[in-house]
Amino acid sequence: MSRTARLRLFLTAAAVLAAGLIAAAGELPGFGGPQHPYGERAVAAGLAQRTANIVSSVNFDQRAFDTLGEESILFASVLGAGMLLRLARDERKRRPAAEPVLPTTRLFGATLLPITLLTGGYLVAHGQLSPGGGFQGGVVLATALHLAYVAADYLVLKRIRPLAVLDVADALAAGAFAALGLIGLASGAGYLANTLPLGTFNQLSSSGLVAVVNATVGVEVGSGVVVLLAHFLDQAVEVVPRRRSR
């Protein structure tokens, strides 16, 4: 199909889609209105389970089974990217050279790396209490490690990044989520049901299963993002074709 024909086809389809979307927007409940029946029920259920952060309660308790699927997508895509970006037969690894860095940049990285690691750990640990949780905290943890790449160079990042450990941690955390669901099953409720002791509201030990599952997700997201970025950085920095000419 030629480019103009394709564009014309798209514009026709887009007009129909836009008309449908406008009609649908008119039928939706008004923006900012007070009616949120699902939200109110979720808040009541979350408070009953002594979870202060209702978003965490929804993710790791009320629809924990969905989150298990989501987390499996994450694991599968880390695995898939690793498969796609592995060293091919006609490629080899080159040793990356050390790069000069401004002393101010180095200071920036050296100062912020421990602070960012601490923030990430805090976000994961307090996922059931404060805004944040395993997903967000995990990404912050992975970002912290890559400050070494920004402030120093790839060699330093490689040295402080225990890739083999993180690979295993990623898989173990993904499996741990599925295994934790069996606690509910063993106590006669349902798979992934929150049957652990709920603790005191607004304490670090509150919310039962939510805190534990949240921690496994934090480990999985953190190590998954580091592994994923490692594959991409390898492609950019280390992997070169064996012969220059095609």
Next chain:
Amino acid sequence: MSVLPYLVAGWILLAGLYGLVTSRDLVQAVGCLAVAQSSTYVLLLAVGYRRDATAPVFSDLPPGSPVVDPVVQALALTDIVVGATVTALLLSLVIQLRKRHGTVDPEELTGLRG
């Protein structure tokens, strides 16, 4: 204008789709897919918004205070995670494509090659 946020979400979706259709570069196409997907974040958060309400976190809020809808916020979180991982997977496919075929223009990828 109580429908404006929904229309914005629709607009972002169409802008992303336009980019996907006209793109001559697969990296750009992956970016456009991410744009199209980000319309769902706007839609979800617009559906869940509530005037004079705050975040659904009760660590320093008295129970019973009005909060925005936590269900759609949780869905947006799911959406972001899945979107990011799918983008990563697609980008690694583009890298392999560039290595094997020497191009990232979808129109130059005509035949199958072993």
